[in-house]
Amino acid sequence: MAFRVSSILRQELKLRPAHELALRSSCLQLVLSRWGLETAALMGLGGEQTANDDDRKVRAVEAITAAMYESGLDSHATKAEKNMLEKPYRSWEYQDYVYGDHWESFGVLQWILGRQHTVPAYYSNFDRAQLFQSSGIKPADPSTVEQFVGPFMSPQTQHTVGIQQVQHEVDVAEAWVWRARAQVLLGLREEIDRAKGSPPSSGDQDSPLESTLRAKHIPQSLRKMAADMPKTIPLAAKRAHSRGLVDSLEGGDFAIAVEMKGDVDAKPTNVPYANLDQQHLDAIRKIAESRFLAFAWSLDKVSDWDIDKMGELVSINPISSVWTPNDI
Numbered sequence: 001m002a003f004r005v006s007s008i009l010r011q012e013l014k015l016r017p018a019h020e021l022a023l024r025s026s027c028l029q030l031v032l033s034r035w036g037l038e039t040a041a042l043m044g045l046g047g048e049q050t051a052n053d054d055d056r057k058v059r060a061v062e063a064i065t066a067a068m069y070e071s072g073l074d075s076h077a078t079k080a081e082k083n084m085l086e087k088p089y090r091s092w093e094y095q096d097y098v099y100g101d102h103w104e105s106f107g108v109l110q111w112i113l114g115r116q117h118t119v120p121a122y123y124s125n126f127d128r129a130q131l132f133q134s135s136g137i138k139p140a141d142p143s144t145v146e147q148f149v150g151p152f153m154s155p156q157t158q159h160t161v162g163i164q165q166v167q168h169e170v171d172v173a174e175a176w177v178w179r180a181r182a183q184v185l186l187g188l189r190e191e192i193d194r195a196k197g198s199p200p201s202s203g204d205q206d207s208p209l210e211s212t213l214r215a216k217h218i219p220q221s222l223r224k225m226a227a228d229m230p231k232t233i234p235l236a237a238k239r240a241h242s243r244g245l246v247d248s249l250e251g252g253d254f255a256i257a258v259e260m261k262g263d264v265d266a267k268p269t270n271v272p273y274a275n276l277d278q279q280h281l282d283a284i285r286k287i288a289e290s291r292f293l294a295f296a297w298s299l300d301k302v303s304d305w306d307i308d309k310m311g312e313l314v315s316i317n318p319i320s321s322v323w324t325p326n327d328i
Contacts (some may be wrong), residue, residue, distance in 0.1 A: 011318060013167055013299050015159055018113065021298055022152040023076040024305065025109040026137060026145050028102055030073065031081050033132075033139035034064050035100050038092045054089075061089040063140035071142035078305050101307065103128055104290035110134050111169075112298055113152070114160025119169050119291070121247070122176040123256045123284050168244075170295050171321035175245040177292045178236065178315075178322050179254050179273060180285035182229055184216045186274070189226035217289060217311035233274070236322045245321060251275070256284070292316075 015021070037057055065085045068074050074082060084096050107126030110116045115134040120126055138144045151157070159166075185192070191209050206214065213223065225232060234252035241249050248255040253272035260266045276284070289310055296302045301316050302309050317324060 013163055013170065013316075015112065015163070015166065015298055016300055017155070018152040018157045018159055019149065021109050021113055022149045023073065024297070025106060025113065025135065026071070026149060027068075027073050027077045027081055028106040028109070029132070029135060029137050030064055030068055030139050030145075031077075031084055031099060032103060032106060034061060034085055035097070037061060038090070039097065039100065041090050042092075042097070058089045060140060067140055067142040067145065071145035073145060101286045101290050103131070104287050105294035107131055108169075108291050108294035109298065112159060112161055112166065119172075121257070122172070122287055122291075125287065166295075166299075170299070170316050171243070171324075172245050173288065173292045173295050174315050174317060174321040175236075175240045175243075176254075176284075176288040178320050179233070179240075180281075180288045181216075181218055181222055182233055182236070183274065183281055183285070184213070184218055185222065185226040186229040186233070188212065189229060192223060192226040214311060216285070217308070219311055219314045221314055240322050243321065243324075243326065256280075 037060060041057070068077060068082070068085055077085075084092065084099065087096070104126060107116060108119065110126075110131060111119050116126070116131070135148045136144055137148050188209065195207070195209055237246070237249050237253050240246045240254065246254050248270060250256075250270040251272035251274075253274055255270040256273055256276060257268035258271050259268050273284075289307060292313075293302070293305075293307055293310055296310075296313055296316050297305055299316060302313060314320065
């Protein structure tokens with residue numbers, strides 16, 4: 001019986017073929033290249049622009065779009081990705097800019113493909129310049145896409161990272177996703193409690209609470225735990241630390257290493273997760289969600305590349321790594 005229970009709670013993970021990950025990574029890199037051009041234009045990062053500058057960037061945008069089709073990536077890009085690349089320069093909308101959250105997904109795929117040595121702490125980002133260089137892809141040159149993907153196309157190609165390494169990183173990702181979701185529920189627990197027993201919203205219009213929970217990808221099954229979060233978070237933190245999923249604890253919570261501004265020589269200071277301001281809470285939640293999506297897709301736990309699907313996935317393991325028994 002113990003063996004049977006163990007096999008249910010810890011099923012062996014199986015990655016998609018390497019070429020599928022390489023193709024998905026290439027799609028991400030092209031769209032993130034376009035994201036960089038659009039974000040720079042939106043924020044005025046290029047300084048004073050001339051007509052020649054604008055023409056040059058329009059040509060760069062057109063070249064990236066052409067590279068998608070010439071390399072055959074259009075068969076592997078999502079509908080949303082193709083729509084973003086096909087839009088004229090400086091015509092992106094809010095939901096297009098949100099695609100920048102996928103930098104962390106891109107990093108995870110590159111790690112699985114052996115192009116990144118480590119997955120950074122969940123309060124740090126992958127180095128974007130290093131990520132961009134790691135594939136060798138030049139977004140406007142379709143031949144570089146083929147050079148990157150080609151070595152992974154053989155059915156005999158093995159993943160560089162072992163499945164035990166993947167299992168550990170999945171467990172870490174699950175712990176940080178759980179903590180991010182717990183923080184959302186912690187902040188909304190009074191509203192969730194008031195909403196109990198209330199009739200559902202009429203028509204297709206979500207309530208403000210439901211819209212927030214949906215936007216932050218909180219599964220329905222976790223919402224009933226909101227009232228217990230003040231007690232549950234310290235317990236989860238202790239379990240995550242004992243399993244090696246977080247490096248340290250602070251104040252009974254996941255520890256976040258924070259660098260003090262204005263003191264370049266000072267060592268980072270650990271602060272409890274719950275003590276972060278909303279901007280940093282959102283940033284860490286997005287890191288966790290983006291990496292979680294990449295692992296879930298790479299392990300075929302979700303079929304579509306869609307961050308909004310994360311609200312339907314509680315964990316990649318049968319039980320979240322935070323709550324899996326220690327001897328499994």
